[in-house]
Amino acid sequence: MSTSTEIDNGLPLDMTIFGGMGDLAMRKLLPALYMAYLHGNLPASTRILSTGRQDYDRAAYLAFIEEHSRSFISGDNFNEKSWAGFLDLLVYVKVDVATAPVFDTLRDVSRDGAQRVFYLATAPSLFTMICDKLAATGLVDANARVVLEKPLGRDLASAVEINEAVGKHFAESQIYRIDHYLGKETVQNLMVLRFGNSILEPLWRAPNIASVQITVAEEVGVGSRAGFYDSAGAMRDMVQNHLMQLLCIVAMEPPTSLSPDAVRDEKLKVLRSLRRMGLADIARDTVRGQYSRGVSGNQEAKGYHEESNVPADSHTETFVALRAHIDTWRWSKVPFYLRTGKRMARRSSKIVIEFANPPFPLFPETPGGVANRLVIELQPEEAIKLQIFAKQPGSGMLMQQVALNLDLQSAFAQRRAEAYERLLIDVVRGRLTHFMRRDELEAAWEWVEPIINGWETLGEKPHAYAAGSWGPPESFALLARDGFGWVE
Secondary structure, three states, X not given: OOOOOOOOOOOOEEEXXXXXXXXXXXXXXXXHHHHHHHOOOOOOOEEEEEEEOOOOXXXXXXXXXXXXXXXXXXXXXXXXXXXXXXXXXXXXXXXXXXXXXXXXXXXXXXXXXXXXEEEEOOOHHHHHHXXXXXXHOOOOOOOOEEEEOOOOOOOHHHHHHHHHHHHOOOOHHHEEEOXXXXXXXXXXXXXXXXXXXXXXXXXXXXXXXXEEEEEEEOOOOOHHHHHHHHHHXXXXXXXXXXXXHHHHHHHOOOOOOOOHHHHHHHHHHHHHHEOOOOXXXXXXXXXXXXXXXXXXXXXXXXXXXXXXXXXXXXXXXXXXXXXXXXXXXXXXXXXXXXXXXXXXXXXXXXXXXXXXXXXXXXXXXXXXXXXXXXXXXXEOOOEEEEEEEEEOOOOOOOEEEXXXXXXXXXXOOOOOOOHHHHHHHHHHHOOOOOOEOHHHHHHHHHHHHHHHHHHHHHXXXXXXXXXOEOOOHHHHHXXXXXXXXXXX
C-alpha cells in the first residue's frame, strides 16, 4: 500500500544491521535484502553493514554468510551471478556494542550524505545504548532511520523507557517499530477487503457479525529460544504485538486516507476501546497453557519442561486464549477470541469472521447451526474463503455448507514478496503505514499488562496440553459457553 508520504530522496543507502551475525539476520534479513536486490528494489548505490564482535576479515565473513544464510534462499530465487553481486554490497564492521565507548569503526566506513538505516536486531536491552552511541558518534542526522525489532520492552514501563531513550535522538517519523505480521500480503489485503468492497463493509459490524476469531498457531516448540521465551511467554511474545495488530486491522474504522497517521490513528482507537479486565474477568475470560510431551509431526515431542534452559518449576505460558470486547457501536456485544500457542497441531494463522444466523430459521435442518463464515488464512497458505449454504441435490431442502475460495497465490501473476522483504523496502522508501507508532505500542501494553499481573495475583498454573494438540480443553470451553467453537 503506497502512501502520499512516500519518500524517495535519491540518496545512496547505508543499512547497518546491529546483530548482523545473529539468527534473525541470517534467516530473515539478509535473504530478504537479497530478494530486494534481485528484483531491483534497492538503491543503485547500496551497502549493507553487518556488525559483530568477531575478528573476521572479509573472506571469513563471506564464508559465514555462505554457511548460515544462503540456505534460506529458495532454489527458484537463487542465482549465482546475482548472489555474487549481492555479496559485493556486504561489509563487515567489528563493533562490540557493550564495550565500545563510541562506534568509531562504523563511523570510519559510513559515507557522508548517505541515507542511513540502523536495524537493531538485538536484545531490546541494548536499544538505548546503541542509539546513544550512534548519536555520540555523529551518525544520526535528519535523514537517518532506525528499525526496532520486537519485543519492545517486557511491560509498559520498559516500553516507555525505550521509546523515550530512542526518541531523544530520532524523531517519531524516523522510527520504524517492526512487526513482520504487518508485512504479510494477506494482512495488508485486509484493508482492501474491508474498505474496497461494498458487499462487505455494510455487514462488517454488529449485529451482522456474531463473533471474530484470530488464531496464530505454531507447530514448533521454543527450541533455541527457550532462554528468552521463558522470561517472556506467549502473552508478551505474541499477543501484545502480532495478535493485537491483527485485531486492530479487523476492528478499525475507515481511515480518512491511506497516510500513515490516518491509518494508525484508527488502530489506536481500537486499542483504547478494548474493555479492561479485572481479576474476575481474567479468571473467566483467559486461558493459559503449557505444552507437555506429545506427538508433533509424527514424531515424539518434548514437553516444555524438558527443553534446554527451561527451569523445572517454570509457570511460563506457551499458549494463551482469551475473549476480548471492543466497546464501540460497531462491535457492541461481539466477542473477539484470540488464540496463540507453541507445539500445536499444525502451523496455522487465520482470522474467522462468523456472521449471525438469519433472524428466522426458514431451514430448520441447518447443519450444526453453523452460520456463514469468512475465513482469511494468513499462513501457511494465503487464501480467503467465504463459507455459505447451498441446497443438497435431490428432493427436499437439505442444506450443505460450501466455500467460495480465493487462492491469492494463484489469483495474481505477480511475485509475492515475503513479509521482511516488503517491510525492509518500506523502510528504504520511507513508508511508515505498516509500522507501529509509539502511542499504539504503549496502548497495547496498557491492555495486556493488567492481564499478566492478574495471572500472578491469581497464582494459577498454566493448564497442560499435549504437544501436537490444539491446546488445553479449557480453551474450547471458553467459546463453548457462548455457543461457538474454534475453527481449525
